[in-house]
Amino acid sequence: MTDTLPSHDATQELAERIRAADASGTPLRIVGGDTKARQGRRVAGEPLATGGHRGITYYDPVELIVSVRSGTPLADLEAVLAEQGQMLGCEPPHLGDDATVGGMVATGLSGPRRPWAGSVRDFVLGTRVINREGVEQRFGGQVMKNVAGYDLSRLMVGAQGTLGLLTEVTLKVLPLPGASRSLHLDMPLAEAMEKLAEWGRKPLPITAAAWLDGALHLRLEGGPSSVATCAERLGGDALDERFWTALREQRLAFFSEDDPRPLWRLSMPHHTPTLALPTTTDSELLYDWAGTQRWLRSLLPAETIREATARAGGHATCLGHPEGQGDVEPFAPLDPVVAKYHQNLKRELDPNGIFNPGRLYAEF
Numbered sequence: 001m002t003d004t005l006p007s008h009d010a011t012q013e014l015a016e017r018i019r020a021a022d023a024s025g026t027p028l029r030i031v032g033g034d035t036k037a038r039q040g041r042r043v044a045g046e047p048l049a050t051g052g053h054r055g056i057t058y059y060d061p062v063e064l065i066v067s068v069r070s071g072t073p074l075a076d077l078e079a080v081l082a083e084q085g086q087m088l089g090c091e092p093p094h095l096g097d098d099a100t101v102g103g104m105v106a107t108g109l110s111g112p113r114r115p116w117a118g119s120v121r122d123f124v125l126g127t128r129v130i131n132r133e134g135v136e137q138r139f140g141g142q143v144m145k146n147v148a149g150y151d152l153s154r155l156m157v158g159a160q161g162t163l164g165l166l167t168e169v170t171l172k173v174l175p176l177p178g179a180s181r182s183l184h185l186d187m188p189l190a191e192a193m194e195k196l197a198e199w200g201r202k203p204l205p206i207t208a209a210a211w212l213d214g215a216l217h218l219r220l221e222g223g224p225s226s227v228a229t230c231a232e233r234l235g236g237d238a239l240d241e242r243f244w245t246a247l248r249e250q251r252l253a254f255f256s257e258d259d260p261r262p263l264w265r266l267s268m269p270h271h272t273p274t275l276a277l278p279t280t281t282d283s284e285l286l287y288d289w290a291g292t293q294r295w296l297r298s299l300l301p302a303e304t305i306r307e308a309t310a311r312a313g314g315h316a317t318c319l320g321h322p323e324g325q326g327d328v329e330p331f332a333p334l335d336p337v338v339a340k341y342h343q344n345l346k347r348e349l350d351p352n353g354i355f356n357p358g359r360l361y362a363e364f
Contacts, residue, residue: 005076007055009069011136011167017048018165019134021354028354030161032071032103035096038319039107040160040330040359050102053167061086065125067170070102077101081173089117089174093248102166108158111248112208112219115289117174121157128168129156132350136167155345161356162364163349177207177221181228182243185216185236189274189287192216196290197271204230208244211287212254219244247288254286254295262328264296264305268314275308302328331360339363 021028027045050071058067061084068077074094081087091111092104105127110119126140140153156166187195192211199206205226208219217239220227246252255263261282266275270292277283283298298305302318309316315332334342339361346353346364358364 005055005072005080007057007069008052009055010050010053010071011130014048014050014053014165014167015130015134015136018130018132018354021046021048022132022134022352025352026354027357030102030106030165030356032100032106033073033096033098035094035099036103036107036109039109041362043356043359045354045357048165050165050167051098051100056080057168058170064173064175065170066173067126067168068101069168070100070105070166072101074099074101074104082176085176086173087176088123088171090114090120090123091117091248092120093250095249101169102161105157105166105169106159106161112210112244112288115292116207119157121154123172124153124157124169125172126170127153127156127166129164129166131164132352132354137164140170160359162346162359164355179224179227180219180221180241181231182208182239182241183218183220183231183234183236184239185218185234186214187216188214192287193271193273193291200270200290204234206230206290209288209290210247211291212252217243252286254284254297259297261297261299263319264298265317265319266294266296266305266309266314267317268292268294268309268312272312272314275312277308278304306332329361334361 018028020026027043028048029043029045030050031047032050053069053071055072056066056068056077058065059080060066064086066077066081074092075097078088091113093099093109093111105120105124108120124140126138128136128138130136156163185192189211195216196209205220205222206218207221208217210217218234218236219241220230261284268291270290272291277298277300283296283300286295288295296305306316310332317332318328318330342361342364
């Protein structure tokens with residue numbers, strides 16, 4: 001089954017551009033909807049637009065599988081799935097009206113449901129990628145059991161377009177929940193973290209948990225009776241469901257672009273206690289993913305934030321470009337051994353460095 005969305009296969013045009021760029025050593029800046037430009041370093045290169053390469057090529061609602069071209073608007077794909085009572089389980093952020101499926105995969109960003117349903121990478125079954133020679137290669141398949149090439153598909157998730165041009169992705173989708181209810185519970189951070197740890201050991205239908213401004217925010221999803229029973233048990237006040245969209249899309253006041261403090265995304269292990277950061281009045285935290293994703297607004301030095309995060313077993317990403325954040329690199333420095341593997345992979349797949357050079361790290 002395929003959809004009725006506008007469809008255009010621009011594979012040949014894109015392949016020709018890539019072949020010419022590789023032959024001349026011309027760097028390319030891959031552009032979809034350009035809504036996630038803050039998720040990495042600036043790229044100096046000729047724009048390679050993928051927005052015209054769009055359309056759903058395969059959709060089987062019964063098997064919960066969809067294949068879609070990378071330039072397809074994310075909102076269009078979600079609308080088609082919703083018509084069939086289905087959704088993208090990773091609840092990906094759009095961060096703008098022009099977000100594309102390719103951008104979703106390239107950045108690997110997931111929304112509030114991620115700890116309970118899975119990340120973008122968990123839902124990728126297969127990909128089609130144009131390599132530096134202008135040849136479209138297929139990795140993975142349309143079932144989770146297909147192992148051949150599966151890891152190569154998953155490598156594209158979060159690679160920020162540095163390994164090749166993603167042209168199509170096959171995804172597993174999920175049914176929409178039968179019922180949903182959100183709660184607002186006033187409680188200090190320490191108590192909220194204790195409660196979340198306790199509830200995490202029980203079969204409760206929690207699919208989102210965030211702490212902000214002295215209150216724990218929860219979303220319950222599942223069967224109507226299960227959701228109603230859990231909501232009565234947990235108590236609290238009703239919370240507008242739009243809170244989760246605002247959190248996912250970084251539209252809460254916490255994310256205001258007028259805030260002069262750098263915005264940090266801290267990825268932490270489960271049940272990590274409060275970070276040992278110097279006490280300052282200019283720092284503010286928002287806990288998402290039941291505490292495994294923490295947003296930080298702070299004027300503390302980057303080294304201080306990254307050292308504290310690393311000691312806790314996590315890593316810190318600064319959202320913004322070096323030009324806008326002084327000399328702060330977006331991503332945490334790699335361990336030398338890990339960096340060597342990254343460099344070898346980049347050298348093998350893109351020896352002339354034409355795909356989004358420097359997007360992740362200056363040396364790639």
